[in-house]
Amino acid sequence: MSERQLTALKRPPLPTEYFFERFPWNNRWILVGIALVVSCFDFLAGPVVFFPILFLVPVSLLAWNCGLRTGLILGTVLCAIRFGIQYAVWGIPYTLSVAVINAVLRLAVLYVFTFLCAKLGGTLRALRARVRTLEGILPTCSFCKDIRDEEGNWHQIEAYVTSHSEARFSHGVCPDCAEKHYGDVLALKRSGAKQPRA
Incomplete structure (x- = not known):
């Protein structure tokens, strides 16, 4: 099968x-x-x-x-x-x-x-x-979250959902990811210290 x-x-x-x-x-x-x-x-x-x-x-x-x-x-x-x-x-x-x-x-x-x-x-x-x-099981990559279509091609989740429905995406950063990826910057901001310029 x-x-x-x-x-x-x-x-x-x-x-x-x-x-x-x-x-x-x-x-x-x-x-x-x-x-x-x-x-x-x-x-x-x-x-x-x-x-x-x-x-x-x-x-x-x-x-x-x-x-x-x-x-x-x-x-x-x-x-x-x-x-x-x-x-x-x-x-x-x-x-x-x-x-x-x-x-x-x-x-x-x-x-x-x-x-x-x-x-x-x-x-x-x-x-x-x-x-x-958009009904049914969508096979997704456990790392990058891309979606595999019925032909076996991989698509970014936003592109796939946008092409198969009328939904549109807007991006932001949730508090958990902000802490995980920008924790040092947020800690500096909370402490009131000046951030070093790159």
Whole structure:
């Protein structure tokens, strides 16, 4: 087993995903199939149900897992199917302009919901990616504290962390190191004696 594989095995588990982010709920074609089944149920429900609430399920899952554009396309298709069935099969009990306004309102509500689901899903994936950036065991040199990357190259800790995150470094000297490395200077300063010039 290579060192890279061992390093991957030692890493802590990734942040958990929700059940609807896994197969089969993240498969585009399965969700389109579910949307078609929902359209069939909508047809069987008849013209009484004005807003097919079940459209939210496949559209929101598709927006979360596959992106905003895909969710909006599916939402548009489902609303067009609903309008076509209402117009061609059931007949519209009111004027065409009222039917169009109802369809546009349904589409607007579906678009807003789809937009929110897609943005929330994208934000959550971005946050997970940031968490994974500096997660796991970092092999460091016990003397100089440099970090070895996955390719076996050594990097200064500040350079490595800066290149793998948005953290920035500022340097100073802690009291213990000041005493260890500059103890004679600090002792002279405390005693009030003049320091010799080099």
